[in-house]
Amino acid sequence: MQFPNPSARPYRLNYGSTALLAAVLLACIALGHEGRRVAQLALLALPMLAWLVWPVRGAGVHHLRTAMVWAWAMAFVLDGLVRAYLLHTYQAAPEGALVLGSAANTNPRESAEYLAMQWRDMAVWAALAVACAVLLAWCAQRGARVLIPLSAVGSVRAYGRWTLALAGVLLVATLLAYASKPWRRLHPLLFWPNWVQTLHTLRGQWGDQQQARDRALQRAQAAAPTLTQAGPATVVLVITDSINRDNLALYGYGRPTTPRLLAQQAQLGNQMQVLRNAWSVDASTLPAMRSMFNFGQPESQDPLHLLALARAAGYKVWWISNHDDMAIEQKHGRLADVVEMVNRTPGRAGTSLDSELLDCVQEALQDPTPRKLVVVHLMGAHPHYSLRFPDGANPFENNADGVDADLLQVGRSAWVRKFRREYDAAVLYHDGIVAALLQMTRDTGTPQTYRAWMYLSDHGQEVGHDSDRTGHSPSTPSGYRIPAIIWRNQPSADLAARPFRADWVAWTVADLLNIQWAGNLPSRDVLQPGYQWQAPVLPVDIPSFLD
Known part of the structure; x- marks a missing residue:
């Protein structure tokens, strides 16, 4: 070298x-x-x-x-x-x-x-x-x-x-x-x-939740729940996924995405309460479901679980889901007496349409048990949006309407506008499922049977509302803006203007079930005259919860 x-x-x-x-x-x-x-x-x-x-x-x-x-x-x-x-x-x-x-x-x-x-x-x-x-x-x-x-x-x-x-x-x-x-x-x-x-x-931990479920039932029994109304009762709770209320014509959206719910509203009047200012406190499914069923309390406080409380009060509970979701099934669904997981295709974004569970819901409603709580968990508009409605069922495709023009004016990209059209088609299909579930609840039992129905989304969705992107969004208000609707076959005061937060929904559903127990907080029940709104703390600035 x-x-x-x-x-x-x-x-x-x-x-x-x-x-x-x-x-x-x-x-x-x-x-x-x-x-x-x-x-x-x-x-x-x-x-x-x-x-x-x-x-x-x-x-x-x-x-x-x-x-x-x-x-x-x-x-x-x-x-x-x-x-x-x-x-x-x-x-x-x-x-x-x-x-x-x-x-x-x-x-x-x-x-x-x-x-x-x-x-x-x-x-x-x-x-x-x-x-x-x-x-x-x-x-x-x-x-x-x-x-x-x-x-x-x-x-x-x-x-x-x-x-x-x-x-x-x-x-x-x-x-x-x-x-x-x-x-x-x-x-x-x-x-x-x-x-x-x-x-x-x-x-x-999710795969072995039986001990946790046993403890939840014991806590519910220790709360000594009682019923405030005699006779048969049927309550249906419909929870959907990724629906932003800003995309519902029922809430004033420019595209005709909810014709069937609008028809139900025209027929039912004040019996159908459309809560105009409903908010989730979580922008993803797992924490949202946990807060909803645990009365908005952290797990560290060992809270009651809504399904366990209903069973302890004498209700037979169904969990009917179109999600293939181990965590939700183990933490919540398996607390029910009857569990129907309609979608067994792996992935929450599977191709199973929400119509697949309607027959299961009908069977539950026809069950002779006098007191029934039927929880229905829909896929809603969970991404992919194009999988949430049948092939060829997108009337907004290639349709340059006012909504598309507004998106273009604020600089939304072509692919965001495309996803918005698919999202709105999913909402339109979803409208038919939700309206069918409401009609099935209305038609069940005898005229003397007490019936109630509630619908809400676990969280919202960003589809070009506040930014040029789509999907779950903890950083924009669209991630938290949800629809919430209540119906029961008895007169009700006008609640539409009351703000509502999804982590308090268990208090309202317990009221629909006519359950009273030690520790009940009527101030968190949107149906009660003594309801006291408290704005949730979100990781995004919300100028007003009354919009």
Whole structure:
């Protein structure tokens, strides 16, 4: 081997490429983390970067270092970009309840459907990840190399005393970072395997809920519920998914999306109460369902469960669902006496239409049991929107109407306008199902049978209302704007103007069931004269809950 002139620079240090790699890495970390966590992650990333400025001689060692530094840096880059995507789209961290619950409650089919729905946003982040990968590979290849034997020059001469002093300080800081467990567990190579294990644990907890259900029944029995009205009673609670009230003609929307509910309203008058100002307090299904059935109380307070309370009061309870959802089935559905999971195709975004459960509801309503509570869980407009109505049943397709013109005027993209048309077609189909369930409830039993029916959505949906995107949206009011309707076959005061929050719905349903118990709070029951509205605390600014 022939070495260069001894007076030449002994090392190829390439400070510029190392600095560029560090800058890219720091930028990606800052995208996904805030405050001091950025410094913590930067220190955790430092060891491999230090290797880049430490000269190596052999080609094999150089290639090994290049590969290891690149893989190490990409772990931090992908961690930052995934976190940034979740923050941008859902204002949530990967360890948050929203993300953990959704990930634990999904499967390959639903994941593929989610990708088909969100691929545009995800493609931008994926392109950024690819660009970072290429740039980091280029930088990693240009780490320090030995050009003459190390004995020919001292390390102090090569780097300088101040450089070595700085390196010593950073080395101590890095050692302290790795010695600290709260810091160390943020490392992507530790965090994400632990995150996957958390998902497995969560799924295991959902898969074995019998003891929790037994405790819920015991708590309900201990509350000693009593009935305030004698005689037979049938109550139907319809919970749907991802319906924004702003897309219902019943609420003044510009497209004719609810002709059947409007016909029911014209016929029933004040017996059908359309709550104009209804809000969810959660923007995703699992926490919304938990708050609805647990009377708006946190699980840590060991609250009552509505279905357990109904059973303890003497009702036979049905759970009829078009969702294939293990978490909801185990936490809520299995508390019922009769469970009918109509949709057994994997994935909440399966192709089973909500009409599939109408026969099951009819059978439940014809059951001779004198007191019945029938809970119906619809797919509603859960994405994919195009799967929520039959093929060829989109009257808004290729229809340049006023709604489309309004969306275009505020700068909504073509694909958002397309999804809005599909969403409205899903709402139109949904209108027929909801109206059919109301009519079936009205027709059941004898004229003397007490009947009540309530309908609401678990959360709203963003379809170009407040931003140029579609889907679940904890960051815009559209994620929380829901419809809520109440009917019962007896006169009722006008409640339409009362604001309503979905986490209090159990108090209202208990009233429809005519149940009284120790701990009842009439102030949270929208049917009661003493109802006292309290605005929920949401992660988005709502100028007024009365709009």
